[in-house]
Amino acid sequence: xxxxxxxxxxxxxxxxxxxxxxxxxxxxxxxxxxxxxxxxxxxxxxxxxxxxxxxxxxxxxxxxxxxxxxxxxxxxxxxxxxxxxxxxxxxxxxxxxxxxxxxxxxxxxxxxxxxxxxxxxxxxxxxxxxxxxxxxxxxxxxxxxxxxxxxxxxxxxxxxxxxxxxxxxxxxxxxxxxxxxxxxxxxxxxxxxxxxxxxxxxxxxxxxxxxxxxxxxxxxxxxxxxxxxxxxxxxxxxxxxxxxxxxxxxxxxxxxxxxxxxxxxxxxxxxxxxxxxxxxxxxxxxxxxxxxxxxxxxxxxxxxxxxxxxxxxxxxxxxxxxxxxxxxxxxxxxxxxxxxxxxxxxxxxxxxxxx
Numbered sequence: 001x002x003x004x005x006x007x008x009x010x011x012x013x014x015x016x017x018x019x020x021x022x023x024x025x026x027x028x029x030x031x032x033x034x035x036x037x038x039x040x041x042x043x044x045x046x047x048x049x050x051x052x053x054x055x056x057x058x059x060x061x062x063x064x065x066x067x068x069x070x071x072x073x074x075x076x077x078x079x080x081x082x083x084x085x086x087x088x089x090x091x092x093x094x095x096x097x098x099x100x101x102x103x104x105x106x107x108x109x110x111x112x113x114x115x116x117x118x119x120x121x122x123x124x125x126x127x128x129x130x131x132x133x134x135x136x137x138x139x140x141x142x143x144x145x146x147x148x149x150x151x152x153x154x155x156x157x158x159x160x161x162x163x164x165x166x167x168x169x170x171x172x173x174x175x176x177x178x179x180x181x182x183x184x185x186x187x188x189x190x191x192x193x194x195x196x197x198x199x200x201x202x203x204x205x206x207x208x209x210x211x212x213x214x215x216x217x218x219x220x221x222x223x224x225x226x227x228x229x230x231x232x233x234x235x236x237x238x239x240x241x242x243x244x245x246x247x248x249x250x251x252x253x254x255x256x257x258x259x260x261x262x263x264x265x266x267x268x269x270x271x272x273x274x275x276x277x278x279x280x281x282x283x284x285x286x287x288x289x290x291x292x293x294x295x296x297x298x299x300x301x302x303x304x305x306x307x308x309x310x311x312x313x314x315x316x317x318x319x320x321x322x323x324x325x326x327x328x329x330x331x332x333x334x335x336x337x338x339x340x341x342x343x344x345x346x347x348x349x350x351x352x353x354x355x
Contacts, residue, residue: 002186002336003329007170009182011161014174017102019071020088020210022154026067030181030204037188038202047218048204050188058197058347059225062308063187063339064215064297065180066208066231069173070321072096072129072155074103077145081138082111085155087129089209090321094126099323101134104153108136159323168249168329175317175325177208180230183336190340197347198225208297215297219304226271226349227310228339229298232327233258233289235316244291246316249328251285252335253314259295265302270352271311275342284338287316294320309352313339 018026027046034040038050048067070089077083083103098112111133113122134155138144161172184202191200201222205214208231219227233253235246246253254275256267279286298312313335318326 002333003168006182006186006332007161007163007329009185010170010175010179013178013182014161014172017105017154017156018068018174019073019154019156020068020207022071023067023206026178026181027204027206030067030185033185034188034202037185037192043217043221045214045217046206047214049218049222050184050202052188052191052200052202053194054196054198054200055194056197056347058199059349060199060201060222061343061346062201062203062219062222062224062227063184063343064203064205064218064227064229064301065184066177066205066214066297067181068206068209069156069176069178070209074134074149074151074153074155077141077151078133079141081136081140081144083108083134083136083144083149085129085132085134088154091129092321093129093132095322096129096132097127100158102156102158103134103136104149106136106147106149107158108134108155111135157323169326170329171324171326173323173325175327176232176320179232179315179327179332183230183332183339186336187339187343191343196344200343205297212295212297212300215300216304219301219308223305224308226346227298227301227308228342229296229301229310229312230335230339231296231312231314232317232320232325233314234294234320235318238318244289246287246289248316248318248326249330250316251287252331252338253287253289253316255289255291255296255312255314257290257292258312259299260292263299264292264295265299265312267298267311268309268352270354271309274349274352275311275313275338278342278345279338282337282341284334286338
């Protein structure tokens with residue numbers, strides 16, 4: 001039943017709008033789901049903390065996932081009622097034109113010049129965001145304001161979660177990273193017997209897509225002994241390129257190197273070995289990844305205070321940062337199994353000193 005329950009929950013959570021800094025609806029729903037299961041708190045940024053104490057001594061383990069999705073913000077309102085926008089996160093110009101969008105609760109579309117009026121050159125051109133506009137059906141600036149839409153309001157894709165004929169395959173917007181928010185809720189449901197050591201702090205962070213901002217504040221507050229960040233990760237198992245070997249349906253991914261330069265993370269080898277050992281115990285397939293492209297909250301988490309020993313368990317997705325992100329339910333089921341096994345045994349993780 002995991003896959004069915006997971007899909008149902010994700011379909012609801014992914015449908016909610018929640019661009020960076022505007023995650024309010026997602027936070028509200030996650031809090032409603034977690035309050036019967038743990039002690040829950042929300043900080044002024046919007047980070048959610050759910051605390052569950054085990055029935056024996058052990059470490060404090062933070063398990064985190066981010067709630068925001070890529071999006072845009074209204075940057076200007078034309079006298080004619082059309083909106084201009086600025087991106088928040090990795091919105092691609094090429095995927096904006098002609099899309100249905102949510103603008104502060106109102107239906108809208110990103111306008112597209114009629115094909116009948118485009119020149120041959122225009123038909124092959126990617127229109128930059130500076131030239132794009134959003135139509136919410138208003139005829140004037142005054143009408144826009146009367147609708148309750150103003151500068152700074154969030155713009156996110158409208159794209160419901162759907163399943164392919166192969167029922168394990170799902171597609172829609174915000175799989176990155178509402179999928180892992182669902183996993184945290186499901187973990188807390190499973191751990192209600194408190195059969196684990198120490199304390200588990202489930203954290204739903206904000207503003208990951210614009211610089212891992214919520215994770216920095218959240219990790220400082222929790223000050224965990226260990227951290228496990230769960231997220232999705234881009235894969236290239238499609239005809240348009242395969243520069244690193246990650247595929248959907250082949251298990252969770254351990255990003256041993258993520259991000260480039262000063263902004264990334266090199267996973268501690270002792271944490272990598274720990275995760276791999278539990279994957280073997282639970283017969284969960286894992287994929288190893290080394291790529292300078294993309295990152296996760298772990299890049300911020302591991303640098304807080306004196307440094308936090310952490311690892312990332314991520315889930316492969318096709319068509320990243322698009323309204324048609326695609327993933328495999330089996331990967332999430334495998335990852336859930338791995339995470340549960342680790343958390344139930346955290347007091348036995350042993351010595352993970354650097355030397």
